[in-house]
Amino acid sequence: MKISKKSEYALRALACLGTPGAPEVLSIQEIARRERIPKKFLEQVLLALKRVGLVQSTRGKAGGYALSGDPQAISLQTVVWAVDGPLAPLPCVADANPVKCADCASLEYCWLRGIMLEVGEAIAAAFARVSVAEMCQRAEASRRRESHVPMYDI
Amino acid sequence: MKISKKSEYALRALACLGTPGAPEVLSIQEIARRERIPKKFLEQVLLALKRVGLVQSTRGKAGGYALSGDPQAISLQTVVWAVDGPLAPLPCVADANPVKCADCASLEYCWLRGIMLEVGEAIAAAFARVSVAEMCQRAEASRRRESHVPMYDI
């Protein structure tokens, strides 16, 4: 029940782009450096985020990525969904083209599916509760705390 | 964010053992046949369930597995935890020996961890809400419905 590295990187990248005081537009390279993410891998992640409209990009010199849309209105569910696909505990529970399990008579009559549908909704809700804006705030708060961490705490 | 086949099989096996009217004790072979699970694989799954005390076994001829403990009191969280490990969205959120992410200063100061701790708790809670007993009931209800499904529905 883990999220992928892709999702983790997506979240970090968005937090990076939403850092107060940072430039609106950051290049892949810059984000990769700040978050210590393999650049070419991050490239694909950002592309996925772009496809669903969570970020926008400009090309050429001084190009890069910027947040798109209202960070308050975008939830982590949207982000994770965009890169990892449906937040479903079983393939037959996926919101986009669910795959029937081999041994079940049908999607409608599978009891396990019924249970997992509910669980899946709870998982989605858990991610939905946190907005990108809130994530950025928490990241910022953490940075401030970190900056005066006593040595023996690291 | 999927559960493993192992977990799925574990749930099916428990539902099988909790079927009203079925023998208390079922052999691996019998469970495998009923649920169409590879026998040798199921063997490992049941062993894992036994180790945490969810089932008990008797050896020798006419041996097999039976539920152990009160099905009302056992949640799906316990089951999935037993075979898949912690229900955590990131390795650093695992309840049993959490692994610090490479790029974080420490477990305490990672903002992503803070968020994922909350998400992880919600996921755990979602599984915790369903008991093995309830699962068995739902499976039974589904079996009844399935038995008079009109042909064109399959």
Place this chain on the structure above:
DNA sequence: TAAATCCCTACTTATTTAGTAGACAATGAC
């Protein structure tokens, strides 16, 4: 003692995830 069963460890294969490579397209500075 023989048959049936669970117990345990190791191995193999398949699938998914993570990461890399390289050619291409757009933009801006000169």
Place this chain on the structure above:
DNA sequence: GTCATTGTCTACTAAATAAGTAGGGATTTA
């Protein structure tokens, strides 16, 4: 217009994990 710098896209490779298989040992009952 050329060049450096950036994003776009597709394909490939490597590493990790999940799924399944194999086989010998231990225990019980008949």
